[in-house]
Structures are given as structure tokens and as C-alpha cells.
Amino acid sequence: MKIISVVGARPNFMKIAPFCHAISAYNILNPERKVSHILVHTGQHYDYRMSQSFFDLLNIPAPDINLEIGSGSHAEQVGQTMIAFEKVLEKELPDWVVVLGDVNATLACSVAAKKLHIKVCHIEAGLRSFDDRMPEEINRLVTDRLSDLLLVPDVLSEKNLLAEGVANHKIGFVGNIMVDTLEANRQKASELNVYNVVSENKRPECESVFTQDGLRSGYTFLTMHRPSNVDEKAILTGIIDWLLQRAGSPVPILWTLHPRTEKFLKQYDLWKKVCAAKNLVLMQPLSYHELLAINMHAKVAVTDSGGLQEECSILGTPFVTLRENTERPVTLREHGGCGVLAGNDPSRIEAAYADALDAGRSPVRPPKWDGKTAERCLAAILNFGQ
Ligand code: UD1
Numbered sequence: 001m002k003i004i005s006v007v008g009a010r011p012n013f014m015k016i017a018p019f020c021h022a023i024s025a026y027n028i029l030n031p032e033r034k035v036s037h038i039l040v041h042t043g044q045h046y047d048y049r050m051s052q053s054f055f056d057l058l059n060i061p062a063p064d065i066n067l068e069i070g071s072g073s074h075a076e077q078v079g080q081t082m083i084a085f086e087k088v089l090e091k092e093l094p095d096w097v098v099v100l101g102d103v104n105a106t107l108a109c110s111v112a113a114k115k116l117h118i119k120v121c122h123i124e125a126g127l128r129s130f131d132d133r134m135p136e137e138i139n140r141l142v143t144d145r146l147s148d149l150l151l152v153p154d155v156l157s158e159k160n161l162l163a164e165g166v167a168n169h170k171i172g173f174v175g176n177i178m179v180d181t182l183e184a185n186r187q188k189a190s191e192l193n194v195y196n197v198v199s200e201n202k203r204p205e206c207e208s209v210f211t212q213d214g215l216r217s218g219y220t221f222l223t224m225h226r227p228s229n230v231d232e233k234a235i236l237t238g239i240i241d242w243l244l245q246r247a248g249s250p251v252p253i254l255w256t257l258h259p260r261t262e263k264f265l266k267q268y269d270l271w272k273k274v275c276a277a278k279n280l281v282l283m284q285p286l287s288y289h290e291l292l293a294i295n296m297h298a299k300v301a302v303t304d305s306g307g308l309q310e311e312c313s314i315l316g317t318p319f320v321t322l323r324e325n326t327e328r329p330v331t332l333r334e335h336g337g338c339g340v341l342a343g344n345d346p347s348r349i350e351a352a353y354a355d356a357l358d359a360g361r362s363p364v365r366p367p368k369w370d371g372k373t374a375e376r377c378l379a380a381i382l383n384f385g386q
Pocket of ligand 1: 008010011012023044045046050051071072102103104135136225257259260263
């Protein structure tokens with residue numbers, strides 16, 4: 001059997017690692033029925049810290065093919081990826097194309113494959129925010145509509161697919177593949193010292209001061225990159241004003257900056273203000289282990305990332321999501337998780353944050369988030385149709 005797997009952007013990399021390792025383990029045990037695996041990187045993310053660092057630290061084999069698509073509008077990224085990926089498919093003629101998550105690579109490559117009558121497997125299928133203003137929701141809807149095999153991380157996602165009329169036999173409940181990577185790297189991350197991580201990654205422009213003891217007594221960490229939070233001046237300014245007021249009372253806020261966010265902070269003249277804040281520590285994008293270490297010891301996480309909500313759940317970090325909805329409701333308090341949605345209105349963020357500061361850690365592990373999802377994904381592909 002020949003499988004092409006596709007990655008493009010940062011959240012894909014931690015998901016592909018265990019899948020590559022599962023194929024290698026299978027091939028060792030089954031030398032007469034080896035799976036031929038080709039890894040394609042679309043090149044949507046390309047900075048060392050957004051891409052290669054994950055390959056190095058998570059032992060992901062180097063991509064066999066890099067389409068080098070780079071940045072651009074949605075249509076540019078998707079269109080160029082489809083054109084380049086179609087050529088790969090025509091040459092390689094795989095039995096399956098495996099796509100992950102909800103980035104532009106996921107959409108582009110599932111459409112290109114399906115038009116050539118190649119079977120598509122979507123890992124992390126069924127997630128729905130029911131908000132089609134999110135580019136990722138469009139990617140999820142199209143990919144799931146086209147996929148032959150839809151591998152879901154939780155029962156809520158399975159319900160979404162069944163409600164949309166997806167046939168039962170196309171759905172596999174495999175668990176959350178990101179948890180495989182988290183469990184495999186938890187020990188390594190726990191050996192890192194948070195003070196060193198912050199010192200090594202602090203942006204030189206940032207004037208904030210922090211100490212080993214200060215960080216030991218608590219901190220919050222922040223990640224933010226969604227267009228709905230960072231692209232519009234009034235919204236970004238409101239969040240920044242809240243941050244400047246809150247940082248330091250009672251704990252400092254560590255902020256790992258996404259390139260998109262940095263671009264807009266500079267464009268809207270907010271950059272100097274955030275650099276000058278005393279208790280807001282700006283950091284470059286962190287490595288997988290560094291962010292895990294920061295998360296493990298944080299009092300609260302403030303984020304608009306879906307993947308981080310899941311990591312917080314497993315680690316038990318109370319979190320506040322800067323969004324009105326989430327495609328991962330299983331991580332929220334109403335489903336037994338440790339997070340709340342707060343949107344991007346400063347007064348709502350403040351109320352949720354004040355509450356989260358008092359919440360304390362409480363790890364949650366939904367069914368099949370057990371570190372063995374990649375094996376189940378591969379088994380579902382190998383056994384498809386039997
Ligand atoms: C993409 C995904 C989003 C995911 C996020 C994680 C889509 C539609 N969005 O959003 O779901 O949560 O990745 O990071 O696929 N840039 C760099 N270096 C890089 C990559 C990007 O500087 O290596 C800058 C460029 O200015 C680029 C901007 O970041 O225009 C946005 O990158 P893009 O890949 O278009 O979207 P993300 O916001 O990263």
C-alpha cells in the first residue's frame with residue numbers, strides 16, 4: 001500500500017509525528033507487507049521555529065517533497081497547493097492521501113486527491129465550530145464532505161458527522177493523535193527549567209523583567225493568532241489594553257508571539273506599547289517542548305488556539321479561549337474540561353480570567369486520548385473496506 005501524508009502548517013507537525021512512527025513500527029513487524037509512505041510538506045509555514053524545529057525535536061522524517069507554497073491569500077495558498085500537489089499525485093499514484101486538521105493544506109490536498117479518484121483519510125475529522133467566518137471551518141467542512149475515511153477524536157465529533165449524514169462505516173473513533181505526541185514528550189518537557197526557557201526566548205525589544213522566584217510563584221501564558229483577534233485594529237487594541245492592565249496582577253503574562261500577530265501589532269502602532277510593558281514578557285515562537293514546559297507550570301492559559309485547549313485539558317491548566325465558539329467543545333467546562341469561551345470583549349475576558357486564576361489545575365482525559373491514536377489511524381486505513 002502507498003500512502004501520501006500531507007502537512008503544511010505548525011499544528012500539523014505534532015500530529016504527523018506519531019503517524020510516521022506508527023508506519024515505521026508497522027513496517028518493522030510486517031516486512032512482507034510494508035507500507036510505502038511519502039511525506040509532503042506544502043511549505044505554508046517555513047520559518048525555522050514554525051516548521052523545521054518540530055521535525056528536529058519530534059523525529060519527524062524529512063519531507064520527501066516540499067511544495068514551497070509559502071504565504072499568501074487563501075485562494076493563492078489553496079490554488080497553488082492544488083496545482084503543485086496534483087503533479088505529485090499523478091507521478092506517485094498513491095492508494096491513500098492522509099490529511100490532518102483544518103489548515104489550507106488539508107483542504108487543497110483533499111480536493112486535488114479526490115478529483116483524481118484517490119482515497120482520502122482525514123485525521124481529526126468531525127470538528128465543528130459552526131462558524132463559517134473561520135477559514136478553518138470551511139476547510140473542515142469541505143475535507144470531511146470529500147473524505148472516504150473520517151477519523152474522529154471524540155464522540156461529539158462523531159455525532160456531528162452522523163448529523164450531517166455521513167455513513168457510519170466511513171467514521172472511525174480513534175482518539176486524539178496530538179495526545180500521542182504529548183505523552184511521548186511529557187518527560188522531556190518536564191526536565192526544562194521555565195526561567196531558562198523564558199530567558200532564552202525573550203524578544204530583545206521587550207523591556208519586561210522577571211526572576212526565577214517570580215516565575216516560580218506563578219505566571220499566565222498567552223498565545224493569539226486568529227484573524228478574528230489580531231487582524232482588526234479596534235479588536236486587537238481592546239485585547240492589548242486589557243493585557244497591559246492585567247499583566248502583573250497578580251502574575252506576569254508570558255506571550256509567545258505568532259508572526260501574524262507581530263505583523264499587526266507593528267502595523268497598528270501597538271508594538272512599542274507591548275514591548276515597554278513591565279510584566280508582559282514577549283517571546284519568539286517556542287519549540288514543542290518549551291511550550292509544553294510553560295503550559296505544565298502555568299496558573300492559567302489565555303489562547304485562541306484549538307490545539308492548546310486540548311493540551312491544557314490533558315495537563316489540567318485552566319484556560320480562557322479568546323473566541324466565541326470552539327470546534328473542540330470537549331475541552332470546555334460544560335463537558336467536564338477546564339476551559340471557558342470568552343470571545344474578544346475585554347470585560348468578558350476579564351471576568352473569565354479572574355475566575356480561571358482561582359480554578360486550580362484539574363487534568364481531564366476524554367476516552368481514547370491515551371497515546372495510541374496513531375496506531376488506530378493506521379489500522380483503520382489498512383483495514384478499510386474489509
Ligand atoms: C495557519 C492556519 C491556522 C493555524 C495556524 C497556526 C490556515 C487557514 N490557517 O494560520 O488554522 O491555527 O496556521 O500557526 O491554514 N508567517 C511567517 N512565517 C511562517 C509562516 C507564516 O512569518 O513560517 C507569517 C506571514 O506573514 C503570513 C502570516 O504569518 O502571511 C500568516 O500565516 P498563514 O499560514 O497564512 O496563516 P496562520 O495565521 O499562520
